[in-house]
Amino acid sequence: MNASAKAIINLDVEGPVISRHLYGHFAEHLGRCIYGGFYVGEDSDIPNSGGIRLDVVEALRALNIPNLRWPGGCFADEYHWMDGIGPRSERPSMVNTHWGNVEENNHFGTHEFMALCELLGAEPYINGNVGSGTVKEMSDWVEYLTRDGDSPMVRLRKANGREEPWKVPFWGIGNEAWGCGGNMSAQHYADEARRYATYCRDHGGNKLYRIAAGASDDDYAWTETLMKAVNCLGCAKEPRGYFQGLTFHYYTVPGPWSDKGSALEFDLDDYYATMVKAARVEELIAGHAAVMDCYDPKKKVGLILDEWGTWWNVEPGTNPGFLYQQNTMRDALVASVHFDAFHRHADRLVMANIAQTVNVLQAMILTDPDSGALVLTPTYHVFEMNSGHQDAASLRVDVKSEGTTRAVGENELDTFSVSASTKDGRALVSLTNLDADAPLEVDLDLRGRTVAGVTGRILTADVLNAHNSADATGVEVADLDGLTVDGGVLRVSIPAHSFVTVDLELA
Incomplete structure (x- = not known):
């Protein structure tokens, strides 16, 4: 039968609105996501605007891309934004210790990212440095981007060529604080998140949506610790406004971490094991939402899945630290299953960001380093076919x-x-x-x-x-x-x- x-x-009979931000994206300084993906430099033969690759922009605009998260990921907690402003020839280089131990010239920094968001028509989601940074560093970054007037950071921004402030609503308070973001305990990070959030100010008409770095997979205790930081169990009070959202991360990895399997060579057992892992995302969303409901029954604090997608072994012959993988029909079905779960939990889940947009993990777009060709992946097509759900x-x-x-x-x-x-x-x-x-x-x-x-x-x-x-x-x-x-x-x-x-x- x-x-x-x-x-x-x-x-x-209409239910909760499906936020367009559930179709968000993630661009980390990792492999060829930024350099060779989004950014090719002004001297490239590939058509660009200020070094930003225009065919990538055009392809993503067709998805109605709502937001873009940057600069990481793990990279965010070793990135010092002041090194990425001013004349490019004068910017100090840095070592990307997390991803390939490569040296970066910082030619793609704050102004380039904001220009990219403007070309995309996407809202910027900036992840601040809590792991190796300071409260002042993050506070100054908010001021540099969003304040008008004559403050020190405003004068610096204007000296670097931008008169008017930008609108930057989404700010991540660190990333994966339980791991690469500082190996903190939940309570220590919750205290740090409240401290950092206190000094990330609203300037002018720019109202911040502060996002606390949440759990890995099913660590519901981490989510509860963050919720305790803003409200008491079962009380009728409104959550304190230290942060407006919290995250969790979940990757579809059917095999052991040491050998995640091939993106291209797999059998039926591998396929079905992948689909079981993908479908589990609904259980995790519901689990974190249930914890949050105990402390926030009116759902004032948003749940955000700002890293999700398949994670396979890198393609043979590529840098292990660059996380470059192919993308098949299997990956497309992983994406479609995730979106159905997102839609069903639109009352609490307010944002999601696939990892990552170009050339890394479950990417929308692959760029060929030899020919310069742009390739749209099967996952790209799921995003495009589903774009009508945004804000519906x-x-x-x-x-x-x-x-x-x-x-x-x-x-x-x-x-x-x-x-x-x-x-x-x-x-x-x-x-x-x-x-x-x-x-x-x-x-x-x-x-x-x-x-x-x-x-x-x-x-x-x-x-x-x-x-x-x-x-x-x-x-x-x-x-x-x-x-x-x-x-x-x-x-x-x-x-x-x-x-x-x-x-x-x-x-």
């Missing part, structure tokens, strides 16, 4: 399925994933069939609104490890034909290992 599912969607109202989806569960070791994997949203007289439904071999028939029972038109798109490939390179395209988006609504029910046939979006025009 073929697998089947029925999904009931009440198009007139989530819709509850009730599912009854048959034959869509699979035993994977000691775990059980549901091979059907779905989410939906509505805005501007339209609805978007995202559907994923994780079964590697079998198609799936889905009946969408659409209630509460009349459907005036329907179109569909599909992302799939003949094999799970299909990918795109400078030489060949193995995964691309196609139209999904034959969609009609009969009696309020739409039947969607989803091939094996495929991602589908259905766009509904509502009367």
Whole structure:
């Protein structure tokens, strides 16, 4: 018997808004993400603006990229921003001890990052240095970027060519303080976060959204310690405003850390183990949210997953510290499963940032160092197909399925994933069939609104490890034909290992 599912969607019953910031990105000084990815220098033959690669900008603008996190990651806690301003020829170099032990010339710094955000139309998310920095250093950075008038930092910014302050809402108070950000205990970091947040000021009309560095994976005790820093258990008080959000990090790594597996060479057992790990993100979101609810039942503090994605062994012949990996149909399905979970928890999850945007880990874009070619990965296409969910109202989806569960070791994997949203007289439904071999028939029972038109798109490939390179395209988006609504029910046939979006025009 073929697998089947029925999904009931009440198009007139809107839930929490899916923040566009759940489709955020992450750019660290790591491998070829910045240098050779975003930034090629003004002397490059590749078309650029102030050294920023314009075809990368164009590709990301097509995703409606909402925010970009920079400069790290682990790099953030060894980065001293004053070394990255002023004339490039006068900037001191530094050693990137975390990622390849390479020397960087600091040619891409604060002004270049802000120019990149302006070209992208994205809001900047700057991660400050808590691990090796000082409170004054971070406070001065906020002042340099966001204050107007005649203060010392304002005069320095103007001397470096920028008269008007920028809008910089998102500020991370360190990164992974439990590890590369200082190897701190939860309580020690919570105290530091309150201290740093105190001196990160709102200047003029720029209101800061301060983000505390949260847990790894399922360390709910770390989240509870941070919540205790802003409120008491079970009390009715509003959380104290030291920080407005806190993070956690979760990577999809099915193998041991010492041997994470190949991005391209894997079997069915590897594939299903990956999907089990990807699906676990929903458990973790719900776990951290439950802890936060005890201290913040009105959900004033946002939960942020500002590092997520697949992490494989680096491609053979590349620098182990550069984390360069290929990106297949398997990675695309990991992304689609994550987004469905994000949409279902839009009441608490307010931002997410995939790691990373260009040439590192589960990237949107790969740039070929020899030919200069730009490659859009399968994961890029999931972001683009899902872009209609940004700032849309989530819709509850009730599912009854048959034959869509699979035993994977000691775990059980549901091979059907779905989410939906509505805005501007339209609805978007995202559907994923994780079964590697079998198609799936889905009946969408659409209630509460009349459907005036329907179109569909599909992302799939003949094999799970299909990918795109400078030489060949193995995964691309196609139209999904034959969609009609009969009696309020739409039947969607989803091939094996495929991602589908259905766009509904509502009367």
